[in-house]
Amino acid sequence: MDEKEMKVIELQDVKKIYEVGAEKVYALNGVNMSVERGEFVAIMGPSGSGKSTLLNLIGCLDRPTEGKVYINGIDTSELSGRELTELRRDTIGFVFQQYNLIPTLTAFENVELPMIFKNVAKHEREKRAEELLNLVGLGKELQRKPRELSGGQQQRVAIARALANEPSILLCDEPTGNLDTKSGRQVMETISDLNRRGVTIVLVTHDPSTAAFAGRTVRITDGRLI
Ligand SMILES: Nc1ncnc2c1ncn2[C@@H]1O[C@H](COP(=O)(O)OP(=O)(O)O)[C@@H](O)[C@H]1O
Ligand SMILES: [Mg+2]
Numbered sequence: 001m002d003e004k005e006m007k008v009i010e011l012q013d014v015k016k017i018y019e020v021g022a023e024k025v026y027a028l029n030g031v032n033m034s035v036e037r038g039e040f041v042a043i044m045g046p047s048g049s050g051k052s053t054l055l056n057l058i059g060c061l062d063r064p065t066e067g068k069v070y071i072n073g074i075d076t077s078e079l080s081g082r083e084l085t086e087l088r089r090d091t092i093g094f095v096f097q098q099y100n101l102i103p104t105l106t107a108f109e110n111v112e113l114p115m116i117f118k119n120v121a122k123h124e125r126e127k128r129a130e131e132l133l134n135l136v137g138l139g140k141e142l143q144r145k146p147r148e149l150s151g152g153q154q155q156r157v158a159i160a161r162a163l164a165n166e167p168s169i170l171l172c173d174e175p176t177g178n179l180d181t182k183s184g185r186q187v188m189e190t191i192s193d194l195n196r197r198g199v200t201i202v203l204v205t206h207d208p209s210t211a212a213f214a215g216r217t218v219r220i221t222d223g224r225l226i
Contacts (some may be wrong), residue, residue, distance in 0.1 A: 007073070008169060008200050009035040009058055014067035016053050016223075027053040028064070029223035037168075040192070040201040042214035050223040051204040052173055058202060059171045060088045071169075089118065093162030093170045095191075097177035099154045101146040107133060107157045108142040114164040125164075132160035136190050152183025156190055163194070170194060172203040176210050188213045 016028040027050045035041050045051050056062045057069055060076055069076045071091060076084060101110050108129050115125035133142055136156040146154050155175060162170060172191060176184035184207075192213050195201045203214060211217050219226050 006036045007034045008037050010070040012068040014057060014064045014069065016057060017065045026223050031225055033218060033225060035200060035202060038198055038200055040195040040215045042211035042217045043202065043204045043220055044206060044211050044217055045220035046206060049220045051220060054220065055171050055173050055202065055204050059092050059094060060084050089165055091167055091169055093167035095158050095162050095170065095172040095175050097174040099158045101154055101157055103146050106143050106145055107138060107149065110157055111160045111164055114161060118165055132163050136160045150183065151179050152186050155179065155187050159190055169200045172201065174205055175203065176207065184210065
C-alpha cells in the first residue's frame with residue numbers, strides 16, 4: 001500500500017464559516033489533518049472550539065466553506081448530494097453523546113434499522129444485529145427498549161447500530177459525555193476493541209481520561225489544530 005492509500009481521511013486547509021446575521025463565525029479556520037487506516041485519533045478541545053463541526057465535516061454530514069475533505073482518497077467536493085449520502089452510509093458510522101436511539105424500537109430493532117434502509121435480506125440482518133449486540137456485550141438485552149437500559153447500555157446499542165453497515169470509519173462525538181465514570185470506561189473499552197478489530201476511529205472529547213484510550217491526540221482551539 002502506498003502512502004496515499006493508507007490515508008482514510010485527509011483535510012486540506014478546511015474552513016467552516018457560519019454566517020449569523022451580519023456576523024461571521026469561523027468555526028474552523030484552516031484545518032489540515034490526516035488519519036491513516038486503523039488509527040484511533042482523539043480530538044480534544046474546549047467547548048465551542050470547533051470539534052463537532054470538524055467531525056461533521058469528516059463524516060460528510062456537512063460540506064466545508066473552503067478547502068477539501070478526502071475520504072479513502074475520494075475528493076468529496078466532487079460528489080453529488082446523493083453520492084455523498086451513499087459514501088457516508090457505506091463507509092462511516094456515527095456515535096453521538098445523546099445516543100439518538102428510537103424509543104419505540106427494541107435494542108435489536110434499532111440495530112436492524114440501518115440494514116432495512118439498505119435492503120439487507122431479513123435473515124442476514126437479524127443474524128448481524130444479534131452478532132453486533134453480542135459484540136458490544138448486550139447479548140441478553142436484545143428485546144429491551146432504550147428506557148429499560150442504562151445510559152452505558154444505550155450507548156453500546158448506538159455503537160452496534162453504527163456498525164450495522166460495516167463502516168471502516170467510526171466517528172464518535174463526546175460518546176461518554178452523558179455517562180458516569182464506570183459506564184464511560186466500558187463504552188471506551190468497547191470502542192478500543194473495535195479499533196483492535198481494524199475500525200479506524202476518530203473521537204471528539206473534552207475529557208482527558210476518554211482521550212487516553214486513543215493512539216494519538218490532536219488539540220483544537222478556536223477552529224485551529226495546535
Ligand atoms: N449551525 C451553526 N450556526 C452558527 N454557529 C455555529 C453553528 N454550529 C456551530 N457554531 C459555532 O461554531 C463554533 C464551534 O462550534 P462546535 O463545532 O459545536 O464546537 P464544539 O463541538 O467544540 O463545542 C462555536 O462558536 C459555535 O457557536
Ligand atoms: Mg460539540
